[in-house]
Amino acid sequence: MGDRRIAEIRTRDGSIYFYTHWGGYHLPNEAFNAIMAAKPRWDDESYATRIIVDQLLAPYRDQALGAGLLLRPQAEDAYNYDKPSVIINLASRTLVVIDGDNSTTTQFGEQPEKLEE
Numbered sequence: 001m002g003d004r005r006i007a008e009i010r011t012r013d014g015s016i017y018f019y020t021h022w023g024g025y026h027l028p029n030e031a032f033n034a035i036m037a038a039k040p041r042w043d044d045e046s047y048a049t050r051i052i053v054d055q056l057l058a059p060y061r062d063q064a065l066g067a068g069l070l071l072r073p074q075a076e077d078a079y080n081y082d083k084p085s086v087i088i089n090l091a092s093r094t095l096v097v098i099d100g101d102n103s104t105t106t107q108f109g110e111q112p113e114k115l116e117e
Helices: 024-037 045-060
Strands: 005-011 014-020 067-070 086-089 094-099 102-107
Touching: 005 024, 005 045, 014 045, 024 045, 024 086, 024 094, 045 067
Parallel strands: 005 086
Antiparallel strands: 005 014, 014 067, 086 094, 094 102
16 A cells, blocks of 8 residues: 655754655655755755755645655654654754664765765
């Protein structure tokens, strides 16, 4: 039933959650690309968050289904036992990707060339 995944966008002031019903497998790379798009505003968490959300929602614009935003992580996530499996932490400048019992952390303070696999 779909390919569901949640990304938490974490700031010093709190979190907002992005979910996708169909693109879960691609969400880690899409999150990384969104982080890179927000690079000019990494020092301003509210602007960086807006850019990241805008980038993540871009493929779903003008569609009634497929993705959305949450104020609490209350959607299904097939990759981390229904908890967010992609965590973008703007305060620590890390991207954590969880797949079951395995996780990978990428530091994005120094612009990496690509997402670590």
